[in-house]
Amino acid sequence: MGKARRLTILGIETSCDETSCAVVVEGRELLSNIVASQVDFHRKFGGVVPEVASRKHTELIISVLDEALRAAGVEASGIDVIGVTCGPGLIGSLLVGVSLAKAMSLALDIPLIGVNHIEGHVYANFLEHPDIEPPMVCLVVSGGHSDLLYLPEHGRFELMGRTRDDAAGEAFDKLARVLGLGYPGGPEIDRVAASGDPEALEFPRAYLEEGSYDFSFSGLKTAVINHLRKARERGDEVSVADVAASLQKAIVDVLVDKAIMAALDKGVGVLAVAGGVASNSFLRRELQRRASPVGLKVVYPSPALCTDNAAMVACAAYYRYMRGDVASLELKAIPNLGL
Secondary structure, three states, rough: EEEEEEEEEEEOOOOOOEEEEEEEEEEEEEEEEEEEOOOHHHHHHOOHHHHHHHHHHHHHHHHHHHHHHHHOOOOOHHHHEEEEEOOOOHHHHHHHHHHHHHHHHHHEEEEEEEEEHHHHHHHHHHHOOOOOOOOOEEEOOOOOOEEEEEEEEEOOOEEEEOOOOOHHHHHHHHHHHOOOOOHHHHHHHHHHHOOOOOOOOOOOOOOOOOOOOEOOOOOHHHHHHHHHHHHHHHHHOHHHHHHHHHHHHHHHHHHHHHHHHHHHHHHHOEEEEEOOHHOOOOHHHHHHHHHHHHHEEEEEEOOHHHHOOOOHHHOOOOOHHHOOOOOOOOOOOOOOOOO
């Protein structure tokens, strides 16, 4: 009797400004993960320009696909399933990936799986931590999302909390711009804050109503802007490093407090972190420091799998496929798709 063929999945991710294709076997074995970043194209604008992003996806997607297949040593005919981000995200960007996925599904006569972008970020952890399984709580922090999710089992998500205004990554980007730092702002603030004093300035932390797992960073943003304006009006010298370290601590304190509170509330042993802000070194240190004494295991992906990538999409697609959750060729790109 011949050896059973292992399921090979192509992932496609174009929700914002990264064009990515990846090949994953059996959900967790990563063969390739190619990401073409558009950061240089958007840096001069200080943020992502949707029209530019979708145009660049169109230019890059076929070469990224070819490179992903080549790096994996797989022909297109060797792909068994296609998973694609269908939302949330920028509609023009999403359409590029969804259109390619539907065309390949039709041409190759293989199943098509629509994946939620936030779900993909969560599943990046399953690629790098083969020992973890639900139930778990996951903190998803990126430029567009600050969500606390409970995963009782594969395929089920309970939204425990989300941002009411700016996401954590969005706050980092906006405040980095105010401080005269580069884009994207999160890595720049993390870098500059390393030489600053996180206790130098007391910026507000918004914990909202008692027991709430929601986030709000707009008040912090206003407080930082007002501090800088008043300092300049007085002619005071501003330590950018101290401001960066202090605002970073204000954001991380709230993220860590609520994430640990949510994990303890659900009685889970694993707290997973995902999204671009999961690369923040201070966030990682504080989570480890605070979680260990209460018996929580903290996991997070390597930096390459924290930012938008197709490997996480392929991993999530595997678990959807195993549940029989297959999309039709009517699959739509939905910019505000919920979990």
